[in-house]
Amino acid sequence: xxxxxxxxxxPTGYLHVGGARTAIFNxxxxxxxxxxxxxRIEDTDRVRSSEEHTKVILDGLTWLGVxxxxxxxxxxxxxxxxxxxxxxxxxxxxAYRDFTDTAAMRLEAKERGMHPSRVVREKxxxxxxxxxxxxxxxxxxxxxxxxxxDGETVFDDLVHGEMRFGNDDIDDLVILRxxxxxxxxxxxxxxxxxxxxxxxxxxxxxxxxxxxQVLLYRALxxxxxxxxxxxxxxxxxxxxxxxxxxxxxVGDYAEEGIVPEAMMNFLALLGWSPGDDRELMTREExxxxxxMERLLKSASVFDIDKLEWLNGRHLDxxxxxxxxxxxxxxxxxxxxxxxxxxDDVNWLSELLGLIKPRARRLDQLAEQARPxxxxxxxxxxKAVEKHLNKDPGAAIKRLQSLYETFRGAxxxxxxxxxxxxxxxxxxxxxAGKLIHPLxxxxxxxxxxxxxxxxxxxxxxxxxxxxxEDAVERINLR
RNA sequence: GCCCCGGUCGUCUAAUGGUUAGGACACCAGGUUUUCAACCUGGCAAUCGGAGUUCGAUUCUCCGUCGGGGUACCA
Numbered sequence: 105x106x107x108x109x110x111x112x113x114x115p116t117g118y119l120h121v122g123g124a125r126t127a128i129f130n131x132x133x134x135x136x137x138x139x140x141x142x143x144r145i146e147d148t149d150r151v152r153s154s155e156e157h158t159k160v161i162l163d164g165l166t167w168l169g170v171x172x173x174x175x176x177x178x179x180x181x182x183x184x185x186x187x188x189x190x191x192x193x194x195x196x197x198x199a200y201r202d203f204t205d206t207a208a209m210r211l212e213a214k215e216r217g218m219h220p221s222r223v224v225r226e227k228x229x230x231x232x233x234x235x236x237x238x239x240x241x242x243x244x245x246x247x248x249x250x251x252x253x254d255g256e257t258v259f260d261d262l263v264h265g266e267m268r269f270g271n272d273d274i275d276d277l278v279i280l281r282x283x284x285x286x287x288x289x290x291x292x293x294x295x296x297x298x299x300x301x302x303x304x305x306x307x308x309x310x311x312x313x314x315x316x317q318v319l320l321y322r323a324l325x326x327x328x329x330x331x332x333x334x335x336x337x338x339x340x341x342x343x344x345x346x347x348x349x350x351x352x353x354v355g356d357y358a359e360e361g362i363v364p365e366a367m368m369n370f371l372a373l374l375g376w377s378p379g380d381d382r383e384l385m386t387r388e389e390x391x392x393x394x395x396m397e398r399l400l401k402s403a404s405v406f407d408i409d410k411l412e413w414l415n416g417r418h419l420d421x422x423x424x425x426x427x428x429x430x431x432x433x434x435x436x437x438x439x440x441x442x443x444x445x446x447d448d449v450n451w452l453s454e455l456l457g458l459i460k461p462r463a464r465r466l467d468q469l470a471e472q473a474r475p476x477x478x479x480x481x482x483x484x485x486k487a488v489e490k491h492l493n494k495d496p497g498a499a500i501k502r503l504q505s506l507y508e509t510f511r512g513a514x515x516x517x518x519x520x521x522x523x524x525x526x527x528x529x530x531x532x533x534x535a536g537k538l539i540h541p542l543x544x545x546x547x548x549x550x551x552x553x554x555x556x557x558x559x560x561x562x563x564x565x566x567x568x569x570x571x572e573d574a575v576e577r578i579n580l581r
Numbered sequence: 582g583c584c585c586c587g588g589u590c591g592u593c594u595a596a597u598g599g600u601u602a603g604g605a606c607a608c609c610a611g612g613u614u615u616u617c618a619a620c621c622u623g624g625c626a627a628u629c630g631g632a633g634u635u636c637g638a639u640u641c642u643c644c645g646u647c648g649g650g651g652u653a654c655c656a
Binding site for chain 1: 583603604
């Protein structure tokens with residue numbers, strides 16, 4: 105039998121990291137086992153659903169590298185089939201019409217200490233199928249509820265093992281609303297059966313829906329899929345992930361310079377492990393190692409630090425050309441950006457060699473690159489204050505001396521270093537006294553790659569003119 | 582309230598009826614150094630609690646506790 109899986113997000117406007125991980129597990133499993141992955145958009149909530157929202161989710165999946173074999177299908181397209189399934193259950197006596205008023209039933213149930221749905225059932229059974237049919241034909245609106253049988257519902261979960269639910273605890277759930285629209289549990293079962301889904305891998309939050317759905321499969325006579333409920337992802341305080349924990353959407357992370365390989369690696373390692381000590385894994389390695397048997401049962405906390413660390417490591421694997429492309433994208437909004445520098449492959453490679461260890465994310469990489477590829481510097485005012493403005497006279501003197509010294513120097517790291525250190529001893533100051541103001545003049549920042557590397561990469565002309573500019577800045581204040 | 586799931590360093594996790602309970606991120610210290618990183622070395626740090634089974638439980642069982650999910654004519 106061909107394995108068929110599905111990922112079925114609601115189009116809520118973004119791809120949640122929890123949803124993304126569910127998608128990744130489905131994808132890994134499908135690709136690993138040669139199965140088929142179906143994408144279905146659960147858009148039955150018309151208020152929240154929109155085409156733009158759907159697009160955001162598809163883009164998020166594509167960014168991650170999660171591709172699908174069939175779909176996207178839309179749950180709303182199956183409404184007729186959902187309705188037909190509900191009606192069939194009604195005809196077969198496995199469901200019944202509900203004419204009651206919900207609020208009144210709830211109140212009565214509370215007074216009598218019963219499940220509301222059981223109160224409804226009692227009333228509707230008393231009413232009898234014949235009179236129910238007559239009232240329906242007379243045009244009275246009604247919902248359809250599943251008649252939950254006595255006994256116990258037992259099914260197998262790949263993550264949790266055997267699951268048992270007493271049917272007394274399961275409501276006679278509404279499967280078709282009085283406005284004729286299907287409810288979630290019916291729609292899911294009807295769609296999954298229609299799509300011949302064999303493995304339902306989804307978040308733990310659906311675990312208590314599972315017995316209801318199993319009951320529906322059995323009532324409808326559809327073959328049951330295998331379930332696998334994966335644990336949830338929590339925020340840093342162990343609570344459900346929410347806005348106050350920071351970004352929740354994969355799109356936000358993409359914008360913050362996380363690369364998709366790192367995101368997939370990180371998410372795959374939440375709730376699953378390869379069984380050995382591997383942490384840094386490529387897509388292919390994940391695929392090779394993945395298996396449902398190693399899915400964990402317990403929820404895990406989303407640790408941004410670890411994500412960023414992994415991101416840095418994945419960045420190491422990026423080629424110079426790929427990174428140059430990222431830099432172009434990220435820096436294009438800077439008017440003073442001279443992308444031509446990046447065309448010199450040797451220069452590019454030296455630059456990246458210096459800034460890659462200093463950046464974990466693409467946006468940080470771009471900030472590190474900025475002084476080397478943009479004409480306008482962003483000055484860190486704290487740095488300017490400390491090393492230039494605090495003792496302006498000394499700063500000017502030192503920068504001017506450096507200017508004179510460098511002007512006649514061969515532009516090699518070695519010679520630049522020798523001449524700077526010579527100058528420092530002539531002036532009877534530590535080398536740092538020259539280096540710090542110089543660094544700010546050249547980069548605008550307190551932190552940068554080694555100063556001689558900076559000089560070398562910037563080149564004579566730009567270095568000298570930045571020193572001049574810095575002197576000018578001090579004079580102008 | 583009721584139903585369900587879960588609990589190993591701060592975090593992600595490994596392991597086992599008998600181990601000095603391993604690794605990684607983070608953190609701390611040292612090295613390196615012109616800054617910031619990177620890098621190297623070292624360190625801190627965990628089996629939720631209580632019973633039971635057992636020669637022996639972190640591992641198996643029960644109870645409690647804590648956390649999570651569900652309990653809709655939401656998905």
